[in-house]
Amino acid sequence: MTIQQTLTRQATGPSIEFAGVNLTLGRTTILDNVTFQVEPGSVHALVGPNGGGKSSLIKTLLGQTPHQGRLSLQWPGEPGVVGYVPQALEFDRGLPMTVDDFMGAMCQRRPAFLGLSKQYAGAIGEALERVGMQDKRKRRMGALSGGERQRVLLAQGLIPSPRLLVLDEPMSALDEAGIQVFGRLLQDWRHAGITVLWIEHDLEAVGRLADRVTGLNRRVLFDGAPRQTLTPERLLSLFSTHPRTNGSAA
Structure with a gap:
């Protein structure tokens, strides 16, 4: 059985198709x-230069940006939860907001100043445990290091349990x-x-x-298994201001 067949058979998450x-x-x-597919249950990386359209493509997927073309999700059964972890968290570091306060504000409807609800307390504790x-x-969010705040962002992306992340x-x-915590999460x-x-x-992590x-880089320059696609020639083309070619690899 191929890796793709194994992923498809065991997947609880959707496939994603970007078509034109x-x-x-x-x-x-x-x-x-932009045309490519994300296999269900797979870890699919998107790489390219700053300004190459990566975040814009994510915004189209999340319904935040109007676009032309077709974007579809095929779920194995009923649609599930979509989780999102942003690149960074911007906030007033002087705010007296603890990690628990932040998680409560992000993960429950109840006002954060009332504390964690019993409904979410267990899941929040488990998510924070998973990210160390x-x-x-x-601790106050403003007193955390950048890496610690990023771990908290990863934790909030786990509640409720997503099927697309x-x-x-x-x-x-x-x-x-x-980084080791993140690698374990990806495997999970x-x-x-x-x-x-x-x-x-x-690119090494990818x-x-x-x-x-x-x-x-505005358009798809390659798409395939990392070992076959992350070649010096393709990366040079990808990170050029004006990409020379448009090709793909299986």
């Missing part, structure tokens, strides 16, 4: 005929311990059949952790 997706803002082309932040629940450069502020998500679409600039990778 275009996005233009004013006279600027942000996405140009259980012992810092009473969209990650926007989740490793950008992580230290070595945090893969084993659970969750579909992960992951924007990442760390080559080591992703099932498939798409190179995007």
Whole structure:
């Protein structure tokens, strides 16, 4: 049985199809005929230069940006929860907001100042344990390091349990311990059949952790297994201001 067949058989997350997706803002082309598929239950990385359209493509998937073309999700059964972890968290570091306060505000309808509800307390504790932040629940968010705040963002993306998880450069502020935590989370998500679409600039991590990778610089320049696609020639074309070719690899 192939890896793709195994992923498909065990998947609880959806497949995603981008078919001729275009996005233009004013006279600027942000996405140009973007076409590729994300297999259900796979870890699919999206790489490319700053300004190449990666975050814009994510916004189209999350319904935040109007676009042309077709974007479809095929769920194995009833549609499930879509989780999202942003690249960074901007807030007033002087706010007296603890990690628990933040998790409560993000994960429950009850006002954060009333504390964690019994309905979510267990899930929040488990999520913080998974990212190694259980012992810092009473620390102020503003007192955490950038890597610790990124771990908290990863934790909030786990509640409620997602079946599609969209990650926007989740490793950008992580230290070595945090990177190991993230690697374990990816393995857990893969084993659970969750579909992960992951924007990442760390090409070494992509080559080591992703099932498939798409190179995007306004348009798709390559799409395939990391070992076959992350070649010096393709990466040179990808990170050029004006990509020379438009090709794909199986």
